[in-house]
Amino acid sequence: MESVFWIGVVGCLYSYLVYPVVLMLFPKSRDGGSRTVAPVPVMSIIIAGHNEEARIVPKLENTLALSYPRDRLEIIVASDASSDGMDGIVLGYQERGVRLVRSEVRKGKEHAQLLAIAHAHGEILVFTDTGTEIPGEALMRLADRFSDPRIGAVSSEDRFVSRDGSLVGEGAYVKYEMWLRRLESQHAGLVGLSGSFFAARRAVCETWDAETPSDFNAAIGCARKGLVAVTEPGVVGYYADIKDARKEYRRKLRTVLRGIVGLARHRETLNPFTYGLFSVQIWSHKVMRWLVPWFMLVTFASSLFLWRSGVFFRFAALAQLIFYTVVAAAFMAPWLRKSVFLRIGYYFVQVNIAIAHASLLFLAGRRMTMWEPSKR
Secondary structure, X not given: OHHHHHHHHHHHHHHHXXXXXXXXXXXXXXXXXXXXXXXXXXXXXXXXXXXXXXXXXXXXXXXXXXXXXXXXXXXXXXXXXXXXXHHHHHHOOHHHOEEEEEEOOOOOHHHHHHHHHHHOOOOEEEEEEOOEEOOOOHHHHHXXXXXXXXXXEEEEEEEEEOOOOOOOHHHHHHHHHHHHHHHHHXXXXXXXXXXXXXXXXXXXXXXXXXXXXXXXXXXXXXXXXXXXXXXXXXXXXXXXXXXXXXXXXXXXHHHHHHHHHHHHHOHHHHOHHHHOHHHHHHHHHHHHHHOHHXXXXXXXXXXXXXXXXXXXXXXXHHHHHHHHHHHHHHHHOHHHHHOHHHHXXXXXXXXXXXXXXXXXXXXXXXXXOOOOOOOO
């Protein structure tokens, strides 16, 4: 039982702590490389949306204001069978160079993007959502990164902006994720990009799977082409807080379930003999993280079982019991989440409950490939 306890502990820590340390100690496989001198590439911005009439105008105005040569840029709105006034609004922007590509049947974000890819002319495809604000210089920074021929995709870095501007648990978590992505960029590349704002070479999108999350599509496409997906700290996407916090759990649940479904559809990427270090990173970043809630359960149960085996195990059991009690209190009394530490703890537990829930749904045969944009 002591062995079971330590397996649980290592399982809890591996994805979040051990894996990043291993990456830091592992020799960097890419150090920047040579860059080509060429005109800025033709870019196609693909804005995916479903019933986004309330947000499409600010998004289009933001996109049209970006600093990039107009003769090297096209803007496409991929409508996922929108039934509100969004498509009509987009058609009103045709004279300003905006094109509408519409899916007549709602099949999800990635299917709408696939249709847009077929109509796009750009060498570089930029994927973004209606709820993402892009800084003016972002496209030129992306073009600079793609001057390195080994780079197949570039991810933005997330900036989570709460309504009052304060740090929340997810804000701290997002900062950790961005740090981890920078480490992965120095090795086999990202195993997932910021799905609401990233760019990829057209060749990377040749095998686009309409039932796999777009960020994983780009990562797999790079690995297949012998290219690397990287994060760029100078390219950011700004996201507003979700207005209805009660919907946050459902968003996490959808995200994890879609991620599990995507990996299940591309199980070949788990084979290190085919995909090398990229496969190891998938195991470490995705699979092991999805196992954390079960390792947490094993650790807690085994520490209770070992209560009489020594002071250390009694302390471990009490520490976990206090932690979960405090998190439960933060759930019942939201004002407790004003503490940064309580917010982070609350968010960590909430994420892992969502992971466990999504895992059980997947094992029960539930599949979720339909995209539901979060209201912010």
